Amino acid sequence: MKLDFVQIRGFRNIDDLSIVPDAKLNIFLGENGSGKSSILEAIHYLGFTRSFRTSKHKNVIQHEQQSFTVFAQVDCDNTIYKLGLSRTVSDECLVSIDGLKSKSAVDLVSKLPVQIFTPQSSDLILGSPRLRRKYLDWLLFHVEQQFANKFAMYRRCLLQINASYKISSRAKGLDSFWTEQLAELGEDIRNLHESLMLSEFKAFIHYNLQVFLPEFSFDISYYKGWEKELNLKEAIDKNCVRDKKRGFVSVGPHKADLRIKIGGVLAHEILSRGQVRMLVAALQIAQAQYLKSKLQKSVVFLLDDIGAELDSSKQELFINSLLNTGSQLFVTAIDRKQLNYISNYQHKKLFHVEHGQVREEI
Numbered sequence: 001m002k003l004d005f006v007q008i009r010g011f012r013n014i015d016d017l018s019i020v021p022d023a024k025l026n027i028f029l030g031e032n033g034s035g036k037s038s039i040l041e042a043i044h045y046l047g048f049t050r051s052f053r054t055s056k057h058k059n060v061i062q063h064e065q066q067s068f069t070v071f072a073q074v075d076c077d078n079t080i081y082k083l084g085l086s087r088t089v090s091d092e093c094l095v096s097i098d099g100l101k102s103k104s105a106v107d108l109v110s111k112l113p114v115q116i117f118t119p120q121s122s123d124l125i126l127g128s129p130r131l132r133r134k135y136l137d138w139l140l141f142h143v144e145q146q147f148a149n150k151f152a153m154y155r156r157c158l159l160q161i162n163a164s165y166k167i168s169s170r171a172k173g174l175d176s177f178w179t180e181q182l183a184e185l186g187e188d189i190r191n192l193h194e195s196l197m198l199s200e201f202k203a204f205i206h207y208n209l210q211v212f213l214p215e216f217s218f219d220i221s222y223y224k225g226w227e228k229e230l231n232l233k234e235a236i237d238k239n240c241v242r243d244k245k246r247g248f249v250s251v252g253p254h255k256a257d258l259r260i261k262i263g264g265v266l267a268h269e270i271l272s273r274g275q276v277r278m279l280v281a282a283l284q285i286a287q288a289q290y291l292k293s294k295l296q297k298s299v300v301f302l303l304d305d306i307g308a309e310l311d312s313s314k315q316e317l318f319i320n321s322l323l324n325t326g327s328q329l330f331v332t333a334i335d336r337k338q339l340n341y342i343s344n345y346q347h348k349k350l351f352h353v354e355h356g357q358v359r360e361e362i
């Protein structure tokens with residue numbers, strides 16, 4: 001999976017920019033505010049239909065413009081896809097695949113596994129369980145065909161029940177229909193989460209942790225989102241009275257978590273900021289390794305400001321591990337000094353970014 005060609009139009013300070021990336025390593029150098037992160041952000045839109053910096057699409061559209069467009073030609077094992085995404089000021093999301101309009105953004109994002117590593121990625125460890133669920137769900141979305149559908153149906157059921165919990169007069173029969181559906185789908189999702197954590201994926205995580213943080217012994221466990229000894233239907237029923245008062249279902253895989261501990265204590269209580277970033281790097285490399293081993297798919301990896309809090313030997317280790325999975329990398333830095341090890345790489349392209357324009361260094 002490689003981006004052969006990328007074109008970005010009307011995106012932040014990028015008026016119209018085209019690049020032909022290297023299949024392995026692409027480095028974007030430029031001063032603060034030159035547009036380096038915006039290039040990664042635009043590529044991120046193809047993999048997620050959203051930004052990693054803002055939830056307001058309007059804010060990334062270039063001032064005075066009505067929309068932005070990102071287009072990429074993707075080589076997936078010699079099959080070429082042409083993917084396009086456009087978002088307008090009126091919040092429309094237009095997706096095209098091989099020139100044909102697609103109704104579903106899922107069609108687009110399933111074609112292109114994209115991952116991002118930024119200084120904010122530490123939130124995977126420091127932030128709420130929602131981010132760790134997203135970490136698992138992203139991988140399941142790409143490796144398990146049934147996951148996207150089950151997940152969407154589960155969300156729909158949850159919304160229905162939460163709405164009915166807020167209206168006490170709702171017919172009881174209808175409640176029990178949705179509850180049974182929710183419990184069934186929730187158990188399926190729990191099953192997929194647990195199977196993933198029992199697979200070689202966990203072995204990949206431990207292997208990477210041994211490489212990045214050999215001084216610590218980690219324990220990684222999955223919390224399914226409700227009491228251990230109950231099935232989901234029993235847990236929903238048990239919490240029903242309290243949850244109806246609060247107006248939402250408080251148990252289920254939407255409350256699941258990945259708990260990472262060292263000596264019985266949550267890892268973030270012990271690790272330094274740099275070590276937290278290494279932990280995140282180890283977890284993200286495991287995603288790329290698993291995708292590669294399970295489906296022979298590789299990831300487009302965006303490394304924004306990799307120099308922040310990772311020393312050069314760890315940066316190099318991170319880049320090498322990702323390149324070993326066949327990932328295509330897009331890396332930003334303010335100047336070459338931040339990436340003094342980069343001369344070790346034969347296959348790479350260097351781009352200088354200035355005022356939203358790029359110039360390739362030959």
Ligand SMILES: Nc1ncnc2c1ncn2[C@@H]1O[C@H](COP(=O)(O)OP(=O)(O)OP(=O)(O)O)[C@@H](O)[C@H]1O
Nearest residue numbers: 012013032033034035036037038059060061062063
């Ligand atoms: N909607 C917009 N329209 C036009 N310009 C914008 C818009 N939003 C942001 N900008 C500008 O786009 C520029 C690109 O910012 P970007 O974050 O990509 O820079 P960067 O090179 O990654 O900088 P840094 O090294 O400081 O992180 C900034 O100068 C910013 O002020």
